Amino acid sequence: MDGYKHYVRTNAAGLVIHGFSSAFETPEQTDACIDENGGRHFMIELRNERGQFRYRYENGTLVERGQSDLDAEWNARPPAPPTKEELREKRAADLEKALANLYTKGVV
Incomplete structure (x- = not known):
């Protein structure tokens, strides 16, 4: 060539x-x-x-x-890291769960 x-x-x-x-x-x-x-x-x-x-x-x-x-x-590859939107949704769900726990305990 x-x-x-x-x-x-x-x-x-x-x-x-x-x-x-x-x-x-x-x-x-x-x-x-x-x-x-x-x-x-x-x-x-x-x-x-x-x-x-x-x-x-x-x-x-x-x-x-x-x-x-x-x-x-x-x-075998590791899972992709969560997106910003997925992280936001997880944090919101965690906050809702924590707030629900406070309500059931009569704190709020």
């Missing part, structure tokens, strides 16, 4: 977290070259529609992760 090298960078789990061309970036020692004669731009989409890393680098090869692996990772 254009004579540029394409590299990938992995995390500790072996997931490909970054891909680039030698046209724009200098590789680090741990980066793996996956194409010796690629185009100027690295064109592989590394994330899926849920933002998960799609590939693993194993034994010198880019391997696409299976759907069951991606689903297991997705299901």
Whole structure:
């Protein structure tokens, strides 16, 4: 093609977290070259529609992760933090409950 090298960078789990061309970036020692004669731009989409890393680098090869692996990772993620609206609603419900307790005790 254009004579540029394409590299990938992995995390500790072996997931490909970054891909680039030698046209724009200098590789680090741990980066793996996956194409010796690629185009100027690295064109592989590394994330899926849920933002998960799609590939693993194993034994010198880019391997696409299976759907069951991606689903297991997705299901294990921590829950999203509550929104401001949800926090407001929780506080209002807590206040109503506390006020109801005061009424039943005859304080108010």
